[in-house]
Amino acid sequence: MKEQYGDITVTRVEDHIIQCEIHRAPNNFFDIPLIQDLGTCFDDADEDPSVRAIVLCSEGKHFCAGANFGAPRDGVARPKRTIDSGNPLYNEAVRLFGNKKPVVAAVQGAAVGGGFGLAMMADFRVLCPSTRMTANFVKLGFSPGFGLTHTLPRAIGIQKTNLMFLTGRRVDGKTAYEWGMGEVFTDDDNLRNAAIELAREVAENAPLALVSIREQMRPGLKDGVKAATDMEGREQFLLQQTEDHKEGVKAVAERRVGNFKGK
Numbered sequence: 001m002k003e004q005y006g007d008i009t010v011t012r013v014e015d016h017i018i019q020c021e022i023h024r025a026p027n028n029f030f031d032i033p034l035i036q037d038l039g040t041c042f043d044d045a046d047e048d049p050s051v052r053a054i055v056l057c058s059e060g061k062h063f064c065a066g067a068n069f070g071a072p073r074d075g076v077a078r079p080k081r082t083i084d085s086g087n088p089l090y091n092e093a094v095r096l097f098g099n100k101k102p103v104v105a106a107v108q109g110a111a112v113g114g115g116f117g118l119a120m121m122a123d124f125r126v127l128c129p130s131t132r133m134t135a136n137f138v139k140l141g142f143s144p145g146f147g148l149t150h151t152l153p154r155a156i157g158i159q160k161t162n163l164m165f166l167t168g169r170r171v172d173g174k175t176a177y178e179w180g181m182g183e184v185f186t187d188d189d190n191l192r193n194a195a196i197e198l199a200r201e202v203a204e205n206a207p208l209a210l211v212s213i214r215e216q217m218r219p220g221l222k223d224g225v226k227a228a229t230d231m232e233g234r235e236q237f238l239l240q241q242t243e244d245h246k247e248g249v250k251a252v253a254e255r256r257v258g259n260f261k262g263k
Contacts, residue, residue: 005020005038005040006033006034006036006037007022007023007024007034007037008020008021008022008023008034008037008038008041009021009023010041013055014196014200014203015050016050016051016053016203016204016207017052017053017054017055017196017199017200017203018051018053018054019054019057019196020038020041020042020054020055020057021057021058021059022034022038022057022058022064023058023059024058024059024060025059025061026060026061026062027060027062027065027110028058028059028060028062028063028064028065028115029065029067029068029115030064030066030067030068030114030115030118031067031068032088032089032092035089035092035093035096036092038056038096039092039095039096042095042096042099042101042103043099045099045101046099046100046101049207052101052102052202052205052207052210053101053102053103053104053199053200053202053203054101054102054103054104054199055103055104055105055106055192055199056103056104056105056106057105057106057192057195058108060109061108061109061110062108062109062110062111062112063105063106063108063109063110063111063115063118063119063131064111064112064114064115064116064118064119065109065110065112065115066112066114066115067089067113067114067115087145087229087232087233087236087237089114090145090147090229090230090233091229093114093121093146093147093225093229094147094222094225094226094229096118096121097121097147097221097222097225098222100211100214100215101210101211102123102124102199102210102214103122103123103124104122104123104125104195104198104199104202105119105121105122105125105126105195106191106192106194106195107119107125107126107127107128107173107182108188108191109130109131109132110134111131111132111133111134112132112133112134112136113135113136113137113145114145116133116134116135116146117144117145117147117148117151119133119181120146120147120151120152120155120181124184124198125181125182125183126182126183126184126185126186126191126194126198127173127176127181127184128173128185128186128187128188128190128191129173129174129187129188130188131172131173131176131182132170132171133170133171133173133176133181134164134168134169134170134171135148135152135164135165136168136170136252137165137168138165138166138167138168139168139248139251139258140245140248140252141239141242141244141245141246141247141249141260142235142236142240142242142245142248143232143235143236143239144165144232145229145232145233145236146229147225147228147229147232148165148232149228149231149232150224150225150227152164155180155181156179156180156181157180160179173185183198184198242263243261243263244258244260244261244262247259247260247261
């Protein structure tokens, strides 16, 4: 069984496990339509009583190298934002935290910025030597998003989160595993199989109990992420108006340290 949700292919890999694979290789940049499609995929999985676990993965070199800041893929101009309008991308992202079925993410290559936020949305992450995780927003002259200010401290604590946010440091797969950003560390070639194996270990259990336990372990998570993304969106909007943000984007593109002025 295969179903298509835009650039996402859903495959039934076992009786109670589906695989949601993003097809935007090699970097798998996301935009609003992709996150909308992923939310719809998760919603449909919630409505299917036979689905007990979801494997989230990506085709190509990188899990998700962040947001697509170029021209929209569908040719439709993005709505103009104001400080009070909110970020429509984050409105879609919040949906992902409200689904009922456990999600295992297979994270190869880069999980950068919002792509890192997408990885942290999952219940579990399977990492490998090629994995690179970074919240490099500060190097771009603005602040973290995609709910990372809420999800990352829950996984690795305040101090390591501050270390990543305030330095923009890139963390390799082994270190990310040791810090608590993943639950399984395996070889690159075994990544997908290891994610399916973890999903199988979940899916062999009683489905009603799985949903109940997950809800008990994540009380208020969706609301917490909504509050976090509301603040993230406002701060990002303000900082994206600055000269430092323009310099940060240029500096990252040119692979150099930014010449920031505090303006």
